[in-house]
Amino acid sequence: MMGQLVAHGHRPTAHPEQADLIVVNTCAFIRPAQEESVEAILEAVRLKHSGKPKKLVVAGCLVERFGEEIRRELPEVDGLVGVNDVGRVVEICEGRAAPAGTGGPYLYSHVTPRLQATPAHYAYIKIAEGCEHTCAFCIIPRLRGPFRSRPLDSIVAEAAGLFARGVREINLVAQDTTAYGEDLGLKDGLATLLARLACLKTPRPGWVRFLYAHPNKITDRLLETLAAHPALVRYLDIPLQHASARLLRRMRRGGSGRIYLRLIEKIRRALPGAALRTSLMVGFPGETQADFDELVRFVEAAQFDHLGVFGYSDEETSASFRLDGKLDGRAIYNRKRGLLALQRRISRARLRQWLGREVPVLVEGPSRETDLLWQARLPSQAPEIDGVCLINDVRGTPPRRGELRRLRVTATHDYDLVGTLLEESADGKPAR
Numbered sequence: 001m002m003g004q005l006v007a008h009g010h011r012p013t014a015h016p017e018q019a020d021l022i023v024v025n026t027c028a029f030i031r032p033a034q035e036e037s038v039e040a041i042l043e044a045v046r047l048k049h050s051g052k053p054k055k056l057v058v059a060g061c062l063v064e065r066f067g068e069e070i071r072r073e074l075p076e077v078d079g080l081v082g083v084n085d086v087g088r089v090v091e092i093c094e095g096r097a098a099p100a101g102t103g104g105p106y107l108y109s110h111v112t113p114r115l116q117a118t119p120a121h122y123a124y125i126k127i128a129e130g131c132e133h134t135c136a137f138c139i140i141p142r143l144r145g146p147f148r149s150r151p152l153d154s155i156v157a158e159a160a161g162l163f164a165r166g167v168r169e170i171n172l173v174a175q176d177t178t179a180y181g182e183d184l185g186l187k188d189g190l191a192t193l194l195a196r197l198a199c200l201k202t203p204r205p206g207w208v209r210f211l212y213a214h215p216n217k218i219t220d221r222l223l224e225t226l227a228a229h230p231a232l233v234r235y236l237d238i239p240l241q242h243a244s245a246r247l248l249r250r251m252r253r254g255g256s257g258r259i260y261l262r263l264i265e266k267i268r269r270a271l272p273g274a275a276l277r278t279s280l281m282v283g284f285p286g287e288t289q290a291d292f293d294e295l296v297r298f299v300e301a302a303q304f305d306h307l308g309v310f311g312y313s314d315e316e317t318s319a320s321f322r323l324d325g326k327l328d329g330r331a332i333y334n335r336k337r338g339l340l341a342l343q344r345r346i347s348r349a350r351l352r353q354w355l356g357r358e359v360p361v362l363v364e365g366p367s368r369e370t371d372l373l374w375q376a377r378l379p380s381q382a383p384e385i386d387g388v389c390l391i392n393d394v395r396g397t398p399p400r401r402g403e404l405r406r407l408r409v410t411a412t413h414d415y416d417l418v419g420t421l422l423e424e425s426a427d428g429k430p431a432r
């Protein structure tokens, strides 16, 4: 949306109180995200009452879910951009469009104007939209529509353009990345796409990673492809949600802890040193103490490198809203805290293996925690969601954002590493 607006002469500002137009892009996945989105809209309404902006537009999933309510309750909102209206964001912001929700399924392409919102050294590429799964707790298929993939050549062209502009790391995302290409008739579409991206001629070496894999679709070919290409990061993010087969059935997902442990073993055999990330949900309706204990044993056995835990959030339009056995907020909170405490211990122990080793890192810039240190990331640390490497000593050239260099690990914490940045770059050549 920013790219399209900029291409039509609008200029972005980091100061909302100075903007003539504010577009609030919203999320409606779970209740806390909805509340955060509503708070952002109300903040923009308050600004509008004080004279700036002149125009306020709300975009994204909240529009799909509560468009009517926003229209009725908030006359200050001048326009709505539903998920399929993104291609018409300029007309809507300029007050020249038909009402929201009239467009067909939207997918951007490599020619859609893009303004990179991430730091210059990494970027996300959305490779598909929508989802065909029917997880009982999830309203994404209803908000985002049926699964549809971008053409392979369009993704490759976008990636080539980003690498040419200096991006060093590309992260492929979608609601269900491992289904990439199924609707285009591609078999093992994600593996095919990754192989193409890994063979791109780039000005400097770069990394390619994908996020949000479905556990049912980790194919042999996908693992072989990851093993074959050094540019493909050995990192698998597979949201598993739970380990109790009974609860997974109730979630309409299938699978079990036993099946998932076999999958993890297979991944680690095929890709030695691979980093594994998952997301789990606690407090789903009907989750008994025995289900939760099974989940705890599973996490202990799986030894994930990174783990996110969500507390179940009741959403009226999800299938799970009608289920019995709802847990109260305190019980959900306690289970979430218990699981995160376990993962903290696992992460701390796993990170100790890096102590004294020299590892490739992508230099990011000043640390998020303190201006006194710089930070970098290993291939096994995805941007924004995982830990980082803090740099407390530098050998040779001062660090620059977006450099691939080596780091000697001198200390480890619960989620972060600390180390000395070395002169040599990760591709074996001196740092530039």
Ligand code: SF4
Pocket: 131, 132, 133, 134, 135, 138, 139, 140, 141, 175, 176, 214
């Ligand atoms: S696979 Fe993910 S996006 Fe699709 S329905 Fe399940 S949780 Fe939602």
